[in-house]
Amino acid sequence: MNPSFRFRTVLFDVDGTLVDSNAAHAESWAQALVEHGIRVDAAQVRPLVGMGGDKVLPALADIASTSARGKDISDRKRKLFNERLPHLRATRGARSLVEFLRDRGIDVAVATSAQDDEMNAILRHADLDGLFSAHATKDDAAESKPDPDIVHAALAKSEAQPESTVMIGDTPYDIEAARRAGVAVIALRCGGYWKDDDLIGGIGIFDDPAAVLAWLRDTRSGGDQTT
Numbered sequence: 001m002n003p004s005f006r007f008r009t010v011l012f013d014v015d016g017t018l019v020d021s022n023a024a025h026a027e028s029w030a031q032a033l034v035e036h037g038i039r040v041d042a043a044q045v046r047p048l049v050g051m052g053g054d055k056v057l058p059a060l061a062d063i064a065s066t067s068a069r070g071k072d073i074s075d076r077k078r079k080l081f082n083e084r085l086p087h088l089r090a091t092r093g094a095r096s097l098v099e100f101l102r103d104r105g106i107d108v109a110v111a112t113s114a115q116d117d118e119m120n121a122i123l124r125h126a127d128l129d130g131l132f133s134a135h136a137t138k139d140d141a142a143e144s145k146p147d148p149d150i151v152h153a154a155l156a157k158s159e160a161q162p163e164s165t166v167m168i169g170d171t172p173y174d175i176e177a178a179r180r181a182g183v184a185v186i187a188l189r190c191g192g193y194w195k196d197d198d199l200i201g202g203i204g205i206f207d208d209p210a211a212v213l214a215w216l217r218d219t220r221s222g223g224d225q226t227t
Contacts, residue, residue, distance in 0.1 A: 001104060001216060001217075001219065002215055002216045002217070002218055002219060003219065005216055006164075007106065007164055007165060007166040007184070008106060008107060008160065008161075008164040008165070009106065009107040009108075009109065009155075009158050009160035009164060009165040009166075010101055010106055010107070010108050010109070010165070010166055010167075010168060011109050011110070011111040011136075011151065011154045011155075011158075011165060011166070011167040011168070011178075011183065012098070012108065012109070012110055012111065012132070012167075012168050012169075013050075013110075013111060013112055013167070013168065013169035013170060013171075013174050014110060014112040014114060014119055014122055014123065015049065015050065015112065015113075015114065015122070015170075015191070016049070016050065016091075016169075016170035016171065016188075016190065016191025016192065017091065017094075017168055017169050017170045017174075017188055017190070017191060017209075018090060018091060018094045018098075018123075018126065018128055018209070019088055019089070019090055019091060019094070019122050019123070019125075019126045019128070020088060020089055020090070020091050020190070021088050021122060022046070022049045022050075022170075022191050022192055022193070023042070023046075023192070024081060024084040024085075024087075024088060025045075025049045025081060026042040026043075026045040026046045026049050027042045027045075027080075027084070028077045028078075028080040028081040028084065029042075029045045029048075029056060029060070029077050030042040030044070030045050031077075031080050032073050032074075032076040032077040032080055033060065033061060033073060035076060036069070036072065036073050036076070038060070038061045040060055040061070044060065045060065046193050047193065048060065049171070049191075049193075050113065050145060050169075050170070050171035050172075050173040050174065050191075051113055051144055051145055051146070051173055052113035052114075052138045052143075052144025052145070053065050053070075053074045053077070053138075053144075054066075054138070054143065054144055055143075055144055057070050057073060057074070061073075078118065081118070082121065085121055085122065085125050086125060088122065088125055088126060089126060090126040090127060090128055091188075091190045091208050091209055092190070092207075092208045092209065092210040093208055093209040093210025093211070093212070093213050094126070094128060094208075094209045095127065095128055095131070096209070096210070096213055097209040097210070097212055097213045097216075098128070098131045098132070098209075099131070100213055100216065100217075101216075102131065107133050107134075107158055107160065108131065108132050108133060109132050109133055109134040109135065109136065109154050109157065109158045109160075110123075110132050110134070110135040110136065110137070110154070111136045111150050111151050111153070111154035111167060111177075112135075112136070112137055112138075112150065113137075113138050113144040113145045113150060113173075114137055114138060115137055115138050115139055116135070116137050116139045119135060119137050133158065134154065134157035134158045135154075135157070136150050136151075136153035136154035136156075136157055137150070138150065140153040140157075141153050145171075145173040145174060145176070145177040146172070146173040146174075146176035146177050146180075147177065147180070148177045148178075148180035148181035150177065151167065151177050151178055151180075151181035151183055152181055155181065155183070162181060162182035162183050163182070165183045165184070166183065166184040166185065166186060166203065167183050167184070167185045167186070168185070168186045168188065168209075168212065169185060169186075169187065169188065170187065170188040170189070170190060170191030170194070170199075171191060171194060171199075172194065172198050172199065174187070175187060175199065175201045175202060178202075179201060184202065184203055185201065185202035185203065186202055186203050186204060186206065186212060187199035187200075187201075187202050187204070187205045187206070188205070188206055188207070188208055188209070188212070189205065189206070189207050189208070190207060190208035190209075
């Protein structure tokens, strides 16, 4: 194990981090909004993927997610996303990284802005279900990322301390949520869209879980890296 890695708990974002699903979310939101008379394309949605629907709808269409119209749009988005689920795959090295950490006694948990049912379906289709000791989702928090509520919930469910925990995510929202919860962060590029300058603020920026795994296995490395 890389000597610079001294964490007891790792929190994983799901979309874009463990599963290549960000484009599917953007396309589903855009289609749902268009069907409800709101002209939005996937490119406009893409920068918001990583937040929960409670923030996406107000940002895109000035519609409260708790309103009747907001609920209708969100329900339609979930149905459209479910149609895309069978085509989603894990990011490179996702399962291997989680198993590597578990085999070394490190607790692994999920911290995602998705709702429970959506998270379970995504992990199952990507062959990643059953690997995590705890799951914290939008259902466990008042606010989704970049607010820290979901990270706080994941810490509580894992009985983990912020100073011994690191989060792995692919968006600036993961980085901000972790920072506000007092948790270190490792950023990934595999979610797409974001430039490295947008992901600064953590231990390092890596291409994907496979690159993080290679870094963890490098016992010669004693410092932080950006790869």
